[in-house]
Amino acid sequence: MIRLEKRPQPSQAWSMATPLVAVLATMLFGGLLFGLLGTNPFLAIETIFWEPLFGEFAFYYRPQLLVKGAPLVLIAIGLSLGFRAGIWNIGAEGQYIIGSLTGAGVGLAFYPLEAWYIFPLMVIAGAFGGWAWATIPAILKVRFGTNEILVSLMLVYVAEQFLASMSLGLLKNPEGFGFPGSRNLQQYASAHNAEIVTGTGMHWGVVAALIAVIFAYVLLNRHMLGFQIRLTGAAPRAARFSGVRPARLILMCLGISGALAGLAGLFEVAGPAGQVSIDFNVGYGFTAIIVAFLGRLHPVGILLAGALMALTYIGGEIAQGQLGLPAAAIQVFQGMLLFFLLALDLLTNYRVAWRKPEVA
Amino acid sequence: MSQTLLNLNGLTKAYPGVVANDDISFRIGVGEVHALLGENGAGKSTLVKMIYGLVKPDSGTMELRGAPYAPGEPRAARADGIAMVFQHFSLFDALNVAENIALGMENPPPMRDLAARIREVSETYGLPLDPFRTVGDLSAGERQRVEIIRCLLQDPKLLIMDEPTSVLTPQEVDILFETLRKLRDEGTAILYISHKLEEIRTLCDTATILRLGKVVGTCTPRETTARDMAEMMVGSTLQTPERAGRALGEVALDISGLSAPAPSAFGTALKNVHLAVQQGEIVGIGGVAGNGQEELLAVLSGEVLTEAGAVKLMGQPIGRLGPTARRALGLLTAPEERLGHAAAPDMSLTENALLTGAVREKLAHNGFLRWGATREFAERIIAEFDVRTPGPETAARALSGGNLQKFVIGREVLQTPQVLVVNQPTWGVDAAAAAAIRQALLDLAAGGTAVVCISQDLDELMEIADRFAALNEGRLSTPRPTAGLTVEEIGLMMGGAHGMEVAHV
Structure with a gap:
């Protein structure tokens, strides 16, 4: 009989090892799944994990890793702060959309003026948009005790409608022959989030993601606010006793995560995507939740998890293209990753004991 | 047989x-x-x-x-x-x-x-x-x-x-x-x-x-x-705590007309509580569990705010101040529930030392934490209060109840409070540790601190308190000197039999 025994102290070793074991288990069971679908499992796993990094076309895929990974890391860092304190922002996707709209809106308002200050203003506006959108559930929670999970999630759908309305109305390209979507910011130099070094995929969003990782690391380990965040998550009553003001923490955590999601939206719309369009958002805000947990809500872990997630995205696309695997299989594969991670998480606090059933 | x-x-x-x-x-x-x-x-x-x-x-x-x-x-x-x-x-x-x-x-x-x-x-x-x-x-x-x-x-x-x-x-x-x-x-x-x-x-x-x-x-x-x-x-001879004669100073904690609504449907509302505690004095507050002990502590710790003038510390109204501000002024508290309230179970003792020690021990500078100083503070508590643990990096939940209690009380005592309020300081603690904690409270009072000890252990209160009052359905009885109080009188202060009756058969 398998029994679980609570460890007196959380195991450091398992805390580090579970993500790796989860990735291995995903490879094993994912391989099994691909095998059942009639694809060579080794080839499929190799295509997903090896091809984007070291394959024949790696020169094309490697920059893509940064382009996909940066928004994931940026959003996940913000979410992890709230998650650590037990504040569940599920609506990063909406904040991402609103950040892209406010950011792009500021840029488009200056068109066709060329000036150095336009892009910085767009960055500020993007962060502000995301912050404002996330502050709605924060204020509702503080004032009326609403559930931030539901409110932030529902605001995603509001934001999506808003995005559609903007692409068809206010922000529509007047010279776009009636097609939905804004002007292409890639063709507007002052507003373009261009690659810092051409061909590397390194744009300002990547820089912002790295800064966010360092910022979060310092905040959580060296600063009183970070301590209060961790304390609130670990023992809410002890946190109030310690002097943490819950309302302030809710506003801070939702605000920061919203601002970072808004930034991610702005860097995307002004860079890789180029324009506001109806189908601009592709689910980074939701995937970032997985990234945050995959990275154990730890800044460095999130950096690695974001890279891994980007890898499975790109590898998954290659596998779809080259091996003809269905898109759903790739999604199952990504779902497995989260499943194994959460399941194995148990080992940090519990040990498994094998024992013969006791005779009554 | x-x-x-x-x-x-x-x-x-x-x-x-x-x-x-x-x-x-x-x-x-x-x-x-x-x-x-x-x-x-x-x-x-x-x-x-x-x-x-x-x-x-x-x-x-x-x-x-x-x-x-x-x-x-x-x-x-x-x-x-x-x-x-x-x-x-x-x-x-x-x-x-x-x-x-x-x-x-x-x-x-x-x-x-x-x-x-x-x-x-x-x-x-x-x-x-x-x-x-x-x-x-x-x-x-x-x-x-x-x-x-x-x-x-x-x-x-x-x-x-x-x-x-x-x-x-x-x-x-x-x-x-x-x-x-x-x-x-x-x-x-x-x-x-x-x-x-x-x-x-x-x-x-x-x-x-x-x-x-x-x-x-x-x-x-x-x-x-x-x-x-x-x-x-x-298994050994018991050491009875020593009570030195103490000189009482001015009123350090002054609670007057304090009322607070019940925090939850089955909590207790505090009703018109009056209590003045002098420097160097220990006031014991007895009562059956659930008669407002937790609520009283919350009102004093700053977790629950009241009218400004209802709680005064050295004459200064503090009813609207939160826990951090009260600590800065010298009012420290130790709640009854060790795991989850007084301490965060999954955090290390160092982090738990920071939990209440940040202000008075200056463990943070411009919001940035001084982990070295925090670890030293935790080590000092462990050494002075004989907390049995492998070290300050141990998680609080790994400590036995008695050891964690010594840590929690020690953490407040070592911050040299003006006023210390403790709830059930020796609950679930072995006799030796309980004696040590009581001695620490007595020593603190001898140094001029006003101590309020809320406890359901009447023997404990009789042993250390100068005056005794009882909480009954959120009301505090008038404090009376412990010397000469009989068990009968204490029982009546605690609300008598609460309308219960003896077997008729």
Whole structure:
């Protein structure tokens, strides 16, 4: 009989090892799944994990890793702060959309003026948009005790409608022959989030993601606010006793995560995507939740998890293209990753004991 | 000797790292009130859990009325006529008495019949209880009655009671003892777990004393002094804390007309509380659990805000200030619940030292944490309060209750407060650690700190407090000097018998 025994102290070793074991288990069971679908499992796993990094076309895929990974890391860092304190922002996707709209809106308002200050203003506006959108559930929670999970999630759908309305109305390209979507910011130099070094995929969003990782690391380990965040998550009553003001923490955590999601939206719309369009958002805000947990809500872990997630995205696309695997299989594969991670998480606090059933 | 009901032979149970019960043997006779005496951690709970079928012994056997007895689960134990009243009640506040009792039954009869049965049993044993009252509205003593009646409905042959008097006033204790004596006279054996020696001397026929999982003695309580029993229990001579004569200074903490609404549906509202505590004085606040102790602490710690002038520290109104600001001014508190309130279970002792020490020990600079200084502070608490732990990086939950309590009290004492408020400072702590904590409170007061000690342990309050007041349904009685107070008077201050009555039979 398998029994679980609570460890007196959380195991450091398992805390580090579970993500790796989860990735291995995903490879094993994912391989099994691909095998059942009639694809060579080794080839499929190799295509997903090896091809984007070291394959024949790696020169094309490697920059893509940064382009996909940066928004994931940026959003996940913000979410992890709230998650650590037990504040569940599920609506990063909406904040991402609103950040892209406010950011792009500021840029488009200056068109066709060329000036150095336009892009910085767009960055500020993007962060502000995301912050404002996330502050709605924060204020509702503080004032009326609403559930931030539901409110932030529902605001995603509001934001999506808003995005559609903007692409068809206010922000529509007047010279776009009636097609939905804004002007292409890639063709507007002052507003373009261009690659810092051409061909590397390194744009300002990547820089912002790295800064966010360092910022979060310092905040959580060296600063009183970070301590209060961790304390609130670990023992809410002890946190109030310690002097943490819950309302302030809710506003801070939702605000920061919203601002970072808004930034991610702005860097995307002004860079890789180029324009506001109806189908601009592709689910980074939701995937970032997985990234945050995959990275154990730890800044460095999130950096690695974001890279891994980007890898499975790109590898998954290659596998779809080259091996003809269905898109759903790739999604199952990504779902497995989260499943194994959460399941194995148990080992940090519990040990498994094998024992013969006791005779009554 | 009377007929043997239950015979225990060499019961042993080991947990990783500790032998909770080591070769325990004794017998309980029919109609005997048998005391199981021992400090926290002596193995009393493990032993009764084995009898009640919650834990299986590693070795050893039990015999019930001469037949082998090995209950696989509590249901089997109940079927064999063994019932247990736990120290912590398992009742649902929002349901009424009869519904709560029905929940614990295998095949509950229709509610009307059950209510009639409850009335019948409660009248027979002098435990008046209305089956249709909501449990959330009952006092602790009445809740205990629900648990007792739940047991009596099974017509038990052996009733196990775990620390039943910890939630009762002295008057309520008398009523309970009448009921238990009546049960005994009818032939029900009672296994009575306690560490309160005087109670055991009045009630019990035999006592088995446990220490560190072993039986260290058996005695007839009526013929043994409390001191002898205590020394058997602890295994050494006890050190009584010293009270030096203290000079009282000006009023440090002044509570006047303090009222606060109940924080939850089944919490207690504080009603017009007045209390002035002088520098160098220890005021003891007694009362049955759930009469506003937690709420009073929350109002003083700053977790709950009140009118500004209702709480004054050295003359300054602080009712609107939060915990951090109050700490900065010198009002420190230590709540009752160690894990989750006074300390964060999964965080290290260093981080827990920061939890309340940040302001006064200057453990943060411009919001940035000084981990080195924090670790030193934690190490200082560990050294000065003899906290047994591998080091400051240990998680709080890995410490035993007594050690964590020493850490929590030490953390506040070492910050040299102007006023210190503690709730249940020695709850669940072994005798040696309890003595050390009381001594620390006395030393602190000798240094000029005003101390408020909220406790349900009356002996403790009589030992250290200069004045005594009692909380009863959110009201605080007028404080009176402890010297010369009788148990009778204390009981009346605590609210007397709360309208409960003695068995009529």
